[in-house]
Amino acid sequence: MDVIRRFFELLKWCGTEARPLALEASPLRKLPPELILHIASYLPPESAASLALSCHALHSCLEMQCLQPLKKAECSIVNGFLRLLDRDLPSHLLCPHCNKFHSMSSAETHLPSRRTSLTSKPLLACWKADSGSDVKTATHFEFSSTIFRMAMKAHRQGHDTAKLINLLSYRTTNFVRSDFVEQCSATVRIQDGSLLVREQRVFMIPSSQKLPLPWHGGIDICPHIQFATMLGLYMHGIQIPHSDAIEGYENRQGIIYCEHCYTEFRVDFKSYGRAGNAMFVTRWMDIGEGRDPCDFKWRSRLWYRAGTMRRKVTFRRGSICAAFEQKADSEFKFDSLLTAQNEKDLRTKSPWPWPENVELSCDKVRRYFVVRHGTFVPF
Structure with a gap:
């Protein structure tokens, strides 16, 4: 599934900073891999996949059983996993229309005035949704629902929203x-x-x-x-x-x-x-x-x-x-x-x-x- 392929690319981009080096503060460090696999088998697929991303040790142990199956999982499971992942990616927004992550560092590309200059690229689903629902009439001509959601997510997580507010x-x-x-x-x-x-x-x-x-x-x-x-x-x-x-x-x-x-x-x-x-x-x-x-x-x-x-x-x-x-x-x-x-x-x-x-x-x-x-x- 394309969304999972993009996720694995994002996982590589996040690098080692996204996963602590050891289970230093967890009792799981004392358990053998077989028992960890057994515990993970009782978790919902999306939760088991999240567990596999918590550190290097669990990733090595659970990758084949918990992460790889996501490539063939049902959309509901993939969406559930992405929503869990969304909480731990403060600089990205899980777009409900595109079903993929948008980087907040590129938020200005979602402005209506900028979309017209990107005609060589395919229109994103969230742009089409804004146009189809006539968001500019509901708000104003330079409003973007994607930047709106970015700003509110950043606000809830206690991050600086000045740039996003300025764009809106x-x-x-x-x-x-x-x-x-x-x-x-x-x-x-x-x-x-x-x-x-x-x-x-x-x-x-x-x-x-x-x-x-x-x-x-x-x-x-x-x-x-x-x-x-x-x-x-x-x-x-x-x-x-x-x-x-x-x-x-x-x-x-x-x-x-x-x-x-x-x-x-x-x-x-x-x-x-x-x-x-x-x-x-x-x-x-x-x-x-x-x-x-x-x-x-x-x-x-x-x-x-x-x-x-x-x-x-x-x-x-x-x-x-x-x-x-x-x-x-x-x-x-x-x-x-x-x-x-x-x-x-x-x-x-x-x-x-x-x-x-x-x-x-x-x-x-x-x-x-x-x-x-x-x-x-x-x-």
């Missing part, structure tokens, strides 16, 4: 559109054993426009809350002030949360005078522990692809924001994430004009929902 985040990125500017960034942190993500998108709209909304595009908050067009915000009951009323505008709706996955967000507006009016869309996500692809926090984000029943989840409104920001959600300042350079970039005027005969208005748009206590209620 992305720096402030600017996009110049037709007469408006978009700026987005994402930051990740681990809190209370869960991976939390904060993403903010800012749209700078010319002050000449009546509504501070881009003329095209949509926003995906999560798989359950999606605005196909910018006017979809109004249709769902989100307050959108007119440009001449943004100065002094106060967001009274606050945090809005999804009832079907661990996601919450808020929509804010700010005037930058002649430079334009900005709409801020900030969302927070609790991705979960990353132990198992079937973890409910993770799977609830992929319900439409993973076959999970769409059901309601329970969490306190504002709790994900508070856990990420380390302060009450009411104390979060939506524009506090911008640096002076970020604001300068936002103020940079687009070289392309607003399309002619395109003017956004809510006058003829039907409103289907209103926001009450942070949820969408039919109008």
Whole structure:
């Protein structure tokens, strides 16, 4: 079996450091090989194989009886053995999709932006799984479920996660559109054993426009809350002030949360005078522990692809924001994430004009929902 062949190659790579030189602290050192073989015969195959890897002496004694049979073992036995091995390989992750180990030192190759540059190599099963389940909609465009699991494994084992956390985040990125500017960034942190993500998108709209909304595009908050067009915000009951009323505008709706996955967000507006009016869309996500692809926090984000029943989840409104920001959600300042350079970039005027005969208005748009206590209620 190919996975076992790769395992034996990995075993050679690990060298003698993976197996102590002697049974110095174990009473097994006094037993003859025949008795050790007899004891191993009572163990499950995957446990016996793990025993054979514990030191040189046991490896020599048990290799033929416990390790070699793995090459012809059933998949369930091989998978069980690999899961046991996964605990003792802190720098590798057993991928549930590829059924092989990925090195954390090469974690950046799993970034979506890096996969496109590796077209000469076959796509990994975990990459296909991310694409097939549309993980970028469930999280953000540079998110990788493999790096997510690497970070959580490293965290549980007490190792440094800074590099992996950095890979799951992305720096402030600017996009110049037709007469408006978009700026987005994402930051990740681990809190209370869960991976939390904060993403903010800012749209700078010319002050000449009546509504501070881009003329095209949509926003995906999560798989359950999606605005196909910018006017979809109004249709769902989100307050959108007119440009001449943004100065002094106060967001009274606050945090809005999804009832079907661990996601919450808020929509804010700010005037930058002649430079334009900005709409801020900030969302927070609790991705979960990353132990198992079937973890409910993770799977609830992929319900439409993973076959999970769409059901309601329970969490306190504002709790994900508070856990990420380390302060009450009411104390979060939506524009506090911008640096002076970020604001300068936002103020940079687009070289392309607003399309002619395109003017956004809510006058003829039907409103289907209103926001009450942070949820969408039919109008």
